[in-house]
Amino acid sequence: MDRNQAIELVRCKISSGNLRKHILSVEAVMRRLALHFHEDIELWGMTGLLHDLDYEETVNNPDRHTLITEQWLDEYKLDSVIIRGIKAHAGKVVPSSLMEKAIFAADPVTGLIVAAALMHPSKKLAGVDLKFLKKRFKEKRFAAGARREDILTCEQFGLTLDEFMQLSLEGMQAISDDLGF
Template identity: 35%
Template sequence: MSQLTLAKAKEILPKYTTEDHLFTHAMAVSAAMGAMADYFHADKDHWEAIGYLHDVDYEKYPNEHCHHVREFLEPEGVDEEDINTIISHGWGICDNDVEPTTDIEKSLFTVDELTGVVMAYALMRPEGITGMEVKGLKKKFKDKRFAAGCNRDVIKKGFAMLGLDAGTVMQACIDGMTAHKEELGLK
């Protein structure tokens, strides 16, 4: 089995997902994961692929999210390590005991929810994501009513697991998503 690529991930996801907002979220998480890969000097395409596929079972099994990843991805030739990485983003959230232990797993766990806050903030700004600063994002992050569906506790747990300050991870999310602002509709 070869390592998962973004091109392969983009072939797989449409087989299990039809809703536009899920593709937008997949792209946002993929973009953020690419920036996290840069931070960790890791394989950017691989990390983007993991981010793109992380919710592969969500549309069909929203109440059993992360429990059907293996049955969808094994037949696609995705290797065990990548499947476990994807499953780990639901640790402690989806009745899932696969704890994130690697940089890629911890990054996915953290940016999955964080991209939602970045997205919401970008959509309310006249200039979209362009010129977004961590300072403004931190202010929105502190307001629990803003992007209320994004779990701040999960994000904070992710910062701690990564051993990085919030600003570092927020900047990576902003940078990654800015690089894909056209695809994300954030310009």
């Protein structure tokens, strides 16, 4: 499966525009992290792109989240590393590899970044910097769904919180036109 096929699959399985933007955001963060760590950018990006493929299907049955995706992707014979990464982001397997740990932290940080951009006076990702993002991170009620403890697991894969948030912000800013803000 190439990226174009994956995008088409996302379009077929995900109707929510916001969820599609979230998926693209996680892909962008994963690609930026892969570049930083000198890892396979396409593999990491594909994991991010497909990580919530079954979200709408499993929204009322979260125990099934990622397991339906695994079934859907079986016919594509994807690298098992991608499937494990998808499952790791939702806690279906304990994150053990660098990529698995990265996606576990990348998923919630995108929500924090989006919320920060939307409350920034410019309403644009380009207006958000690390200082602004750190201030929002410290406000526990701000973007409460972006679990701070999950974001802080970035330290388990060798990045400080500042480094992780900066790289994540860069990844999302690079696709700001696709995200529409």
